[in-house]
Amino acid sequence: MLLPTEQAEAAPVLRTGSQSGDVWDLQFRLDLLGFYNQKLDGVFGQQTATAVRRFQYQYGLPVDGIVGARTWSMLKKVSVNQRELDILAHVVYGEARGEPYTGQVAVAAVVMNRVQSSQFPNTVAGVVFQPRAFTAVDDGQYWLTPNGTAYRAAMEAVRGWDPTGGALYYFNPRTATSDWIWSRTQTMRVGKHIFAV
Known part of the structure; x- marks a missing residue:
């Protein structure tokens, strides 16, 4: 387990085609909030993009299906990994x-x-x-x-x-x-x- 005082590093920009642990984290957060109901697989496919757009719309963010700094910031504010x-x-x-x-x-x-x-x-x-x-x-x-x-x-x-x-x-x-x-x-x-x- 990481030390409690460690801060999470800024996550990279994610979009359709991205594959990483950051995508898994994204899917976990979206699933927890009820936006994503597929298997967590670490692959940013169409289902993940749709869930991102739904999240962005609900939280008043630009709806582009891309997870950049603003979307990450809001996700981290209202969800957990x-x-x-x-x-x-x-x-x-x-x-x-x-x-x-x-x-x-x-x-x-x-x-x-x-x-x-x-x-x-x-x-x-x-x-x-x-x-x-x-x-x-x-x-x-x-x-x-x-x-x-x-x-x-x-x-x-x-x-x-x-x-x-x-x-x-x-x-x-x-x-x-x-x-x-x-x-x-x-x-x-x-x-x-x-x-x-």
């Missing part, structure tokens, strides 16, 4: 196993909300491994093996389900030691966690 999905599932399992399913999705949604916020790092790894950001990372529970429910919750959050209403924080009121966290506007409570902006 396999490694990032693994990180997200580890956070969900470490922080919220035993919580209601909605609460598990809510934890993943907070991570995704932070990725999209200018107040936090712009990658899943950057958010998760930011110092003192998540108790499960600090106490080692992050390294437990996530179950299928944690992966499903992570995928639902990536696909856009945010039961928190845009929360950037959550905490357990029974164990929270920071007075600052109580000053945040609370959006909801699920199980043992309060979610806040």
Whole structure:
């Protein structure tokens, strides 16, 4: 596994005929978002081009079926690759196993909300491994093996389900030691966690 602080390098321009691991990553992201439903094969064919155009249209990008800097930037903002999905599932399992399913999705949604916020790092790894950001990372529970429910919750959050209403924080009121966290506007409570902006 790559170190959490490593940033993803800029991906190359991809178009019909491209064949690489970057195409596999593209297909994975498009599949996760519901735009691509074919076998992931690392070959940029007509089905991949159609999925790219559908993604570009939905996100207000130029619809050309070519994956350049703008399309990659948007894809990375609203989706994850396999490694990032693994990180997200580890956070969900470490922080919220035993919580209601909605609460598990809510934890993943907070991570995704932070990725999209200018107040936090712009990658899943950057958010998760930011110092003192998540108790499960600090106490080692992050390294437990996530179950299928944690992966499903992570995928639902990536696909856009945010039961928190845009929360950037959550905490357990029974164990929270920071007075600052109580000053945040609370959006909801699920199980043992309060979610806040």
